[in-house]
């Protein structure tokens with residue numbers, strides 16, 4: 001994770017970096033992120049309890065609440081934990097107008113420029129900004145938006161450049177900082193769009209060594225995987241041709257086969273949608289090899305075809321994703337993205353480090 005942050009730093013140049021650690025640092029643990037991202041300018045996350053964990057783990061630099069506060073009482077923690085808040089809606093402005101904080105609250109004012117999810121729309125932008133700017137106890141630190149299509153260069157929807165242009169047009173006289181780029185923009189899009197002034201980029205997925213872009217391997221972006229999901233062969237058995245494996249008998253042996261049962265299933269975060277042939281790494285005494293998943297993923301087991309790996313034996317180490325098998329490769333086979341697999345890792349899979 002520290003290596004990946006250094007790669008992001010190299011791409012960011014003079015820009016600042018919020019390391020995005022939402023969803024328990026994409027499954028990697030807030031406390032690990034606090035250590036690994038010591039060189040970041042701040043941590044960005046969603047929930048006050050994750051902010052609390054980051055502070056408890058010793059994080060002293062800024063923390064940005066990416067969706068801001070949900071209720072008025074959240075401001076007590078904003079003050080106590082010294083959080084910077086995104087303001088994306090008029091309800092949040094109304095809460096700030098009622099607030100009488102002991103110290104000014106730092107805010108990122110978020111505009112919608114094409115995602116159509118959060119942020120002030122074009123016709124609301126001026127009023128929202130003016131109401132915030134009128135509050136003596138509010139310090140607008142940056143104008144922010146989120147990119148819809150930074151992971152591709154063509155196709156439908158707004159481009160990175162058009163979203164940057166839209167953001168600049170919202171408050172034309174703004175001379176302060178900006179915050180726009182996610183991992184895909186940082187790693188793939190040249191910084192030409194960044195106006196004079198400072199940008200604080202917000203990479204997430206890249207810091208965990210997964211690719212922000214389908215079709216570009218994380219390694220080709222200089223990134224290293226930070227998570228290994230691993231287990232062991234819990235049983236090995238021989239099957240005759242015609243014998244099926246697992247629920248629904250999705251896969252049937254076509255030849256005399258040796259099948260390994262791996263102690264890992266969807267309750268451990270492995271995707272149930274993984275099809276036959278999804279690669280799994282087995283490390284036997286004679287060396288390691290990729291073997292194909294066969295049959296449906298169960299709650300706590302999967303089966304792999306070991307026929308072409310005679311050295312494999314019960315007890316051998318198995319990597320589901322990590323160094324030998326990229327999480328993006330598994331995700332693609334399973335019809336999802338690395339983000340979902342990493343952030344969906346259940347607590348029970350995290351309990352046993354190697």
Ligand SMILES: *Cc1c(COP(=O)(O)O)cnc(C)c1O
Pocket residue numbers: 020022066146181182183184202203204205206212
């Ligand atoms: C999750 C998130 C990011 C990080 O996106 P990646 O694609 O993981 O780099 C940046 N900004 C906001 C507002 C986010 O919610």
